[in-house]
Amino acid sequence: MRVKDYQAILKAAAEVLGGAIHVVDADGITILYNEEMATLEKINVSDALGKPFREIFSSIPEEESTLLAALRYKKPTLNQEQTYLNAYGKEIAVINSTVPIIVDGKVVAAMEVAKDITDIKNMSDTILDLQSDLFTAEDDAQEDSEQRPRRSKKAGIKKYHFDDIAGKSIAFEEVLARAKKASRNDVTVLINGETGTGKELFAQSIHYDGLRKKGPFLAQNCAAIPESLLEGMLFGTAKGGFTGAEDRAGLFEQANGGTLLLDEVSAMPYGLQGKLLRVLQEEYIRRVGGDRDIPVDVRIIATINEPAEKLIEEGRLRKDLYFRLGIVRLQIPPLRDRKSDIPILVDEFLKKYNDRFDKQVWMVSDKAMSKLMDYDYPGNIRELENVIMGAVSMADDEHVLTEDDISIGGSYKGANTGIAGFTSGNSKLADYLEDIEKTLIGQQLMANDGNVSQTARDLGMLRQNLQHKIRKYGL
Numbered sequence: 001m002r003v004k005d006y007q008a009i010l011k012a013a014a015e016v017l018g019g020a021i022h023v024v025d026a027d028g029i030t031i032l033y034n035e036e037m038a039t040l041e042k043i044n045v046s047d048a049l050g051k052p053f054r055e056i057f058s059s060i061p062e063e064e065s066t067l068l069a070a071l072r073y074k075k076p077t078l079n080q081e082q083t084y085l086n087a088y089g090k091e092i093a094v095i096n097s098t099v100p101i102i103v104d105g106k107v108v109a110a111m112e113v114a115k116d117i118t119d120i121k122n123m124s125d126t127i128l129d130l131q132s133d134l135f136t137a138e139d140d141a142q143e144d145s146e147q148r149p150r151r152s153k154k155a156g157i158k159k160y161h162f163d164d165i166a167g168k169s170i171a172f173e174e175v176l177a178r179a180k181k182a183s184r185n186d187v188t189v190l191i192n193g194e195t196g197t198g199k200e201l202f203a204q205s206i207h208y209d210g211l212r213k214k215g216p217f218l219a220q221n222c223a224a225i226p227e228s229l230l231e232g233m234l235f236g237t238a239k240g241g242f243t244g245a246e247d248r249a250g251l252f253e254q255a256n257g258g259t260l261l262l263d264e265v266s267a268m269p270y271g272l273q274g275k276l277l278r279v280l281q282e283e284y285i286r287r288v289g290g291d292r293d294i295p296v297d298v299r300i301i302a303t304i305n306e307p308a309e310k311l312i313e314e315g316r317l318r319k320d321l322y323f324r325l326g327i328v329r330l331q332i333p334p335l336r337d338r339k340s341d342i343p344i345l346v347d348e349f350l351k352k353y354n355d356r357f358d359k360q361v362w363m364v365s366d367k368a369m370s371k372l373m374d375y376d377y378p379g380n381i382r383e384l385e386n387v388i389m390g391a392v393s394m395a396d397d398e399h400v401l402t403e404d405d406i407s408i409g410g411s412y413k414g415a416n417t418g419i420a421g422f423t424s425g426n427s428k429l430a431d432y433l434e435d436i437e438k439t440l441i442g443q444q445l446m447a448n449d450g451n452v453s454q455t456a457r458d459l460g461m462l463r464q465n466l467q468h469k470i471r472k473y474g475l
């Protein structure tokens with residue numbers, strides 16, 4: 001086999017195993033540098049290949065380079081956690097293994113394989129830091145003024161109030177009235193509804209139109225973060241609690257005086273559900289690894305998206321916690337059970353997206369409305385909103401959307417990609433498959449309002465994997 005063949009094999013192996021890979025020859029010249037490494041370090045493959053290592057990474061001190069250590073001292077580095085700056089100055093964290101490649105006693109090359117753990121390492125820290133920053137950055141005074149923006153987009157976070165919630169069906173009015181009542185007191189609320197029914201909207205409205213509106217509103221999806229990090233995330237960590245732990249306040253402390261939304265609370269490990277119950281009863285928390293009880297005053301709103309009985313029966317939700325959380329229970333009906341709300345919602349979304357896209361769509365035709373009414377909306381209001389958003393964004397000068405402008409159902413079934421466009425003459429299979437992958441991920445992300453965790457679940461892939469693809473495709 002030629003050298004090139006070996007390189008191809010190595011590259012394929014790295015792709016299958018999912019690592020970023022960098023190989024230098026005995027002179028420190030880069031002979032292999034794969035796309036994943038390029039994505040990680042923000043260096044073009046073509047800029048790295050054939051260049052001396054020292055030239056590309058002039059900022060890394062020689063003694064810290066694991067590749068050079070492998071070449072010079074035949075010294076392997078295995079599973080070492082490293083943090084360094086990539087070409088854009090962004091800090092990245094990797095688990096790095098570097099080995100010298102020795103043939104007949106001589107070092108002929110060195111190979112580095114890195115796994116990006118930036119997301120995992122930073123996830124809980126970043127969320128905690130961001131949330132505390134966000135809250136301090138908010139201008140409370142503005143809240144009371146007449147001109148408060150209905151949906152403040154400060155720092156990208158929307159704030160919802162009850163008057164943002166549209167719907168007049170009897171079933172919906174009932175749950176809305178209960179939610180309004182709940183906003184006037186301070187008890188825990190358990191919201192149950194399928195995806196996209198407006199649980200977050202309700203939770204925020206209860207907070208921002210309620211007694212605690214001056215306090216922080218924080219939200220955590222319990223399914224979105226690895227179980228091992230969730231406890232520290234909620235209750236904080238104390239120095240020395242476990243290796244590398246820092247003193248850090250958790251969400252309970254950060255939400256003090258305000259509201260904490262625990263989304264998909266049934267995804268919380270069973271043991272942790274017990275701890276949560278204790279915190280709710282005793283009103284103090286203890287940081288992970290700490291020995292001090294810290295009093296907290298937080299209103300909890302929790303959500304589930306499957307029937308409570310089912311969750312309890314399957315051992316996913318503790319019965320005692322369920323009773324403690326569900327002092328007030330709100331059951332938001334799916335859109336298919338209150339279709340009379342569709343025209344009202346359509347009107348709301350037309351207004352919203354006319355504004356956003358600077359269009360003049362006044363209404364939808366009768367046929368278009370029938371099409372909208374006939375559909376069952378597994379993605380509920382979020383899905384309806386995306387349909388209208390798509391139609392308005394594509395409108396030219398027309399004032400009335402017709403049946404043909406309404407494209408419905410596709411993104412939820414992963415349909416409408418078609419494979420008719422592939423001809424081996426003008427594109428490689430791999431490129432073509434990437435195109436399809438990009439399209440499907442893009443569609444599902446849109447359908448989920450950019451929610452990465454939900455999209456990963458819908459597509460049956462790991463969240464980190466999805467995040468990598470999102471970066472790769474620039475979505």
Ligand SMILES: Nc1ncnc2c1ncn2[C@@H]1O[C@H](COP(=O)(O)OP(=O)(O)OP(=O)(O)O)[C@@H](O)[C@H]1O
Pocket residue numbers: 164165166167193194195196197198199200201202305345348381382385449454
């Ligand atoms: N009654 C409503 N009136 C207007 N817009 C709504 C209503 N309900 C939901 N929406 C819109 O639908 C989208 C989804 O709502 P939300 O995020 O509250 O759903 P959710 O129940 O929390 O979903 P998930 O379970 O996937 O987290 C949002 O963009 C929101 O603006």
Ligand SMILES: [Mg+2]
Pocket residue numbers: 199200263
């Ligand atoms: Mg939600």
